[in-house]
Amino acid sequence: MTDWLADAQGDGAATPLTPAEREGLIPTYITNRAELNEAEQLNILEADTWAFRRKRDVLDHGLLVSLHKRMLGKVWRWAGAFSGEVNRRIGVDYWLIEAELRQLLDDVRYWAENQTFPPDEIAVRFHHRLVVIHPFPNGNGRLSRLASDLLAVQLGQERFTWGRAILVEAAETRRLYVAALRAADMHDIGPLLAFARS
Structure with a gap:
């Protein structure tokens, strides 16, 4: 894994986290973005x-929830819990998350069983x-990349590289x-x- 895989939190690693940004944070020593990213x-x-x-x-629906909790559960109290009753500016409305996720899992099972797309494309x-x-x-994004890596392997492929072969700075890779x-x-x-295999 490379540093760019962490969600972009801004350029200033030493930038202090605001009280709102620290809400739900488990480790009390974390005060800035660099400590959070680490x-x-x-x-x-x-x-x-x-x-x-x-x-x-x-x-498996439960595995995705467990995977998210394992990825962030030592850092955030909300790890493994779907977004709450507040609509965000990104993603589906909170009340549709469960249904959309189940539909996605059903669709991907169908694609795999019927070889609708090549394995890499399914993942x-x-x-x-x-x-x-x-x-x-x-x-x-981090959950989706790791889950897609697991799916690629499940379908007999190698893990994706997600831009690690692109020899540019992290910001350009993220762009x-x-x-x-x-x-x-x-x-x-x-x-x-193409990016997934670059």
């Missing part, structure tokens, strides 16, 4: 090891839809990733598929 990254690395330790069915389409649903308050997600929003999965 704590989250360590938690995610543990979850990555757990996720790949044995065969898991990533298309990348899964990633995109999970990002669009945006079920959790934070960490959705390419976001551009690929936007293309997928417009029904062009090609850039995201």
Whole structure:
């Protein structure tokens, strides 16, 4: 994993977290973005090891919730809990999260069983839809990448690289990733598929 995989929190690593940004934070020593990013990254690395330790069915609703909790549960109290009763500016309305997630899992099972798309494309389409649903308050991109890696392996493929082969600064890699997600929003999965293997 590389540092850019952490969700963009702004350029200033030493920027103090506001009281609102610290709401739900478990470690009391965390006061700035750099400390937060480090704590989250360590938690995610543990979850990555757990996720790949044995065969898991990533298309299980409960596994996705458990995976999110394992990724961020040592850092955030809300880890593994769907976004609450406040609509966010991104993702589906909170009352649709459960239904959209179940529909996604059913769709991906169908694609895999019927070989609707090649395995990489199934996993990348899964990633995109999970990002669009945006079920959790934070960490959705990171969850979606790890879950898609698990699905790719489940489908007999190698894990994705998610831009690690792109030899540019992290901000540029993230820009390419976001551009690929936007293309997928417009029904062009090609850039995201290419980015996942870059």
